[in-house]
């Protein structure tokens with residue numbers, strides 16, 4: 001159950017309402033894109049903790065160009081909505097480690113996370129509650 005909740009775009013608010021097909025569950029293989037998304041999640045969680053601790057992230061180790069190349073889960077596509085959000089997101093994610101920026105670090109960070117959410121609102125609603133927890137209050 002846990003794997004399914006963390007690794008599906010389906011809305012997981014009330015999973016008990018939906019019968020889960022055992023076959024689908026055991027055959028689940030995360031796509032390249034799903035793996036990359038999870039790496040972005042882990043990176044941003046680390047950045048969040050750094051910012052809260054008063055530290056300044058100075059590098060962005062992820063290859064964000066993978067958003068343009070990674071294979072997606074069968075049935076998922078780079079839609080018009082995806083295309084309209086992806087470059088805005090990439091720019092905002094890179095800006096977090098831009099030590100020359102005049103914008104406050106926390107604002108830059110939250111802006112990137114809000115761009116995750118903007119795309120997820122239509123392209124992959126399942127992880128939204130999890131992504132919201134990345135925001136710094």
Ligand code: HEC
Nearest residue numbers: 007008031033034037040041072073086089116119124127
């Ligand atoms: C341009 C659109 C877009 C942006 C920006 C985006 N995502 Fe995603 N995300 C998706 C799509 C589409 C999927 C489903 C990918 C697949 O299944 O192949 C996904 C999947 C995920 C998943 C589930 C992975 C899994 O195991 O199935 C997580 C978690 C996630 N994204 C977190 C994030 C975080 C955190 C950010 C920002 C740092 C982010 N996403 C930015 C569209 C986006």
